[in-house]
Amino acid sequence: MPIITLTTDFGLKDHFAGAVKGAIYTELPDAKIVDITHLISPFNITETAYIIKNSYKSFPKGTIHIIGVDSELSNTNKHIALLLDEHYFICPDNGLISMIASAINPTKIVEINIHDRIESSFPVLDVFVKVACFIARGGTLDVIGREISDYKKMIEIQPKVNQAQTIISGGVIYIDNYGNVISNISKKVFNDIGKGRDFIVTARGYTFTKIFNKYNEITGDSDTNYGFDGSRLALFNSAELLEIAIYRSNLNTVGGASSLLGLDYRDTITVEFINKPLPEFTPLN
Known part of the structure; x- marks a missing residue:
């Protein structure tokens, strides 16, 4: 059956x-x-x-x-x-x-x-x-x-790319149980358009210049994770979609990316590719 x-x-x-x-x-x-x-x-x-x-x-x-x-x-x-x-x-x-x-x-x-x-x-x-x-x-x-x-x-579920192939304009399609914000920008589209260029991800005035593949990558070689609790990060999630998250978020206490960053369903998320190198990334708390 x-x-x-x-x-x-x-x-x-x-x-x-x-x-x-x-x-x-x-x-x-x-x-x-x-x-x-x-x-x-x-x-x-x-x-x-x-x-x-x-x-x-x-x-x-x-x-x-x-x-x-x-x-x-x-x-x-x-x-x-x-x-x-x-x-x-x-x-x-x-x-x-x-x-x-x-x-x-x-x-x-x-x-x-x-x-x-x-x-x-x-x-x-x-x-x-x-x-x-x-x-x-x-x-x-x-x-x-x-x-x-x-x-x-x-x-509406498809992100848009400008004619110059420098900007991907997407939006929030889902907010999960942790308050993480998932966009409709896929890793494939990101790689196909970006072609290895530096980039800036913008979501409600917040910017990201690095995209992780796992949440705990933000801790680097640190022996403890707790110093990074509450840090915001961008990553490609298990569905290979661009996600904005708060590391170790808790909706019952601190809050998640949706509430802390003011992001909601259908809000705009953009990726702008640039040709000059960006400053070295430093995690923000």
Whole structure:
């Protein structure tokens, strides 16, 4: 029996997440259900895409992913099911797939058509669950709906490069549990445009002239980490995206990069490449 994952903005207070699990178990008593998260910020498609893209590959091939964010059916927000990288996704066609599929094209996409038989104000429960259980039993996408060749593109997730190839303009797409701020500027874009040049990263008036690959690299050869607690740094995170962080941040005490630096979702982050050497980097506390 394939695993079925759930990613929603339902939260944990209401009955919605539990009801969806109950409906799956009613149809598939032996189902294996994994909650990726139910704490997506309401209707936040970019955040949803970031979390799904960085979690789905950890699951076995054939896993079925139900994504219930901004899922109300409309003329501009269809429901789709697709096979991508040997994983199944059941979700609204609201642009999130364009981030998940940025490097890999879907093998097959269908527009779900069982709405003709089901009227629902809770499509994740009444539609997505039925589609997921059908696939889990060995059903094919052809039965679920008509095949389509494209999906909605989400332009805002792509950073922009100026004509002179000297500035990358990106933005904040996600703020994690530590208050770290993740941008849409990838390590690949940075390297392709930068070509080894010096640079200045700017975020809300703060500047960085070095990008780390791990948080504790900021400590250098120091025998203790504590002298660097609260230092701000830029790094490429595990998703290879440019991140602004506070070393050993704690949202319950000191705060994170988001609160301390005043950075929020969609705020601008830029990288400017320069041709003359910059002064040697000194960590700032």
